[in-house]
Structure formats: C-alpha cells, structure tokens
Amino acid sequence: MSTYNGNDAQISTFWNERFGQDAYIYGKEPNEYFRSVIDKLPPGRLFVPGAGEGRDAVYAATLGWEVHCLDLSAEGRRKALLLAAERGVTIHYDVQSIAEATFPDGHFNMIASVFFHLPTAIRHRFYADAHRWLSPGGVFLMEAFTPAQLANTSGGPKDPDMLVDAATVKTDLAQFHILRIAEEEPTLAEGSHHSGKANVVDVLALR
Numbered sequence: 001m002s003t004y005n006g007n008d009a010q011i012s013t014f015w016n017e018r019f020g021q022d023a024y025i026y027g028k029e030p031n032e033y034f035r036s037v038i039d040k041l042p043p044g045r046l047f048v049p050g051a052g053e054g055r056d057a058v059y060a061a062t063l064g065w066e067v068h069c070l071d072l073s074a075e076g077r078r079k080a081l082l083l084a085a086e087r088g089v090t091i092h093y094d095v096q097s098i099a100e101a102t103f104p105d106g107h108f109n110m111i112a113s114v115f116f117h118l119p120t121a122i123r124h125r126f127y128a129d130a131h132r133w134l135s136p137g138g139v140f141l142m143e144a145f146t147p148a149q150l151a152n153t154s155g156g157p158k159d160p161d162m163l164v165d166a167a168t169v170k171t172d173l174a175q176f177h178i179l180r181i182a183e184e185e186p187t188l189a190e191g192s193h194h195s196g197k198a199n200v201v202d203v204l205a206l207r
Contacts, residue, residue, distance in 0.1 A: 008072060012072040012073060015072060015075065016073050018193075019053055019075035020075045024055070024083070026191040026194055027055060027189075029055060029059070030055050031056055033143045037141055038059075038141075039063070041139065043066075044066070044108075045068070045107065046108060047069075047070070048067065048069045048070070049071075049101070049113060049126070050117075051076065051080060052073070052080070053080055054069065054076070054079060056112060056114055058087050061091050062087055062088075062089055065110075068091075068093075068103075081093060098122065098126055099122055103133045105133065106133070108135065110138060110140075111138070111139070111141070113126075113130075113142040115144060115156070117144060118162060123164075123172065131207055135207065139204070140176055141203065142169070142201075144164050144169075144200060145200055145201075146166075146183055147165060149198060152196065152198055152199060154198045165183065166182065173203070176206060177206040178203070178205045180203065182202050183200070184201070185197065185198065185200075186198055186200060
C-alpha cells in the first residue's frame with residue numbers, strides 16, 4: 001500500500017501522517033486480487049512489502065501463513081499489529097526501507113506486492129531480490145496502478161515513473177515464469193483512499 005520514492009525520511013513522514021488517524025484508510029479487509037489467489041494456496045511463509053496498515057498481512061495470518069511485513073511507516077506497523085491482535089493472529093513487521101531489506105535466498109513461498117509503487121531503478125532491484133528470496137516454485141503476486149490511473153481519483157502515485165503497464169511488467173519480470181499479466185479496470189472499495197474506478201495491472205508469476 002505504501003509508495004516509496006527513495007527518500008526514506010520524506011516517505012516515512014508522509015505515511016505516518018496518513019496512517020496516524022484512527023480509521024484504516026484502506027480498510028481492514030484484504031485486497032480482492034490478493035484474496036482470490038491466496039485463498040487457493042497452502043499456507044507457507046509470506047513477505048508483504050509496503051504492508052501499510054496490515055490488511056493483507058493479517059488476512060494471510062488468519063489462513064495460517066507465517067507473515068513477514070516491511071514498511072517505512074511506524075504508524076502503519078502500529079495499526080497492523082492492532083489489527084492482528086483484533087483478529088487473534090501474529091505477524092512480523094519491520095519498519096525498514098525495501099532498499100535495505102535482506103533475506104536468505106529461497107526464504108519465502110510467496111511475495112505479495114499490492115500497490116507497492118517504486119521508482120524504476122529501485123523497482124528493478126526489488127524484482128531481482130524477490131526472485132532470489134522466493135523458494136523454487138514460489139509465487140510472486142502483484143497488483144499495481146497503470147499510467148491510465150493518472151486520470152482517476154481512486155488513489156495511487158502521481159509520478160508516472162512509479163506506474164507500470166502490462167508490457168513493462170512483462171519485460172521487468174523476465175526472470176520469472178509468468179502465469180498471468182492482465183490490465184483491469186476494477187471499481188475499488190478499499191477504505192477512503194482507494195475508492196472508485198481504477199486502472200491496474202494484475203500479475204501472477206513463479207520463481
């Protein structure tokens with residue numbers, strides 16, 4: 001859910017201010033695309049970068065997944081842990097930049113990048129890291145806004161460099177075995193900050 005522009009202090013302040021209110025600005029329920037995929041998978045070890053207020057991470061934990069989260073927002077972590085306690089589950093959540101994250105090779109069975117927008121250079125590094133961090137056959141899921149989202153009012157970054165279309169993703173994820181890449185136009189109902197018509201690209205790939 002968090003967008004990362006390479007300036008850790010600036011982005012941390014931005015998201016702490018957004019997440020500092022009592023309401024869960026993206027809601028407490030998981031992203032629908034994420035839910036549609038993870039509901040069909042056996043539990044394993046999941047990484048959720050840009051975990052925000054924890055809706056996807058906590059949902060996965062209720063299904064029996066061991067969940068590791070990362071975000072630059074301490075307020076996001078606070079609310080995610082509150083949501084986890086409310087649902088009776090445990091998640092691991094580090095306040096850290098994705099550019100500094102390190103995990104053993106083959107550590108995760110699934111990585112879920114849901115509206116986790118990155119500038120091109122950092123995005124390419126993240127994709128390479130994600131490939132290494134996944135176990136053989138591990139699942140990489142992504143939902144992200146496309147450049148067409150700039151015409152909508154349902155959220156997302158305003159920097160075109162942080163938006164991707166299907167063709168870009170197909171090139172960027174060449175090291176993965178791609179099962180699905182599709183541009184969609186859902187109507188989002190994910191709290192106050194993701195509401196209305198959207199243009200997204202959905203990705204499902206294997207290491």
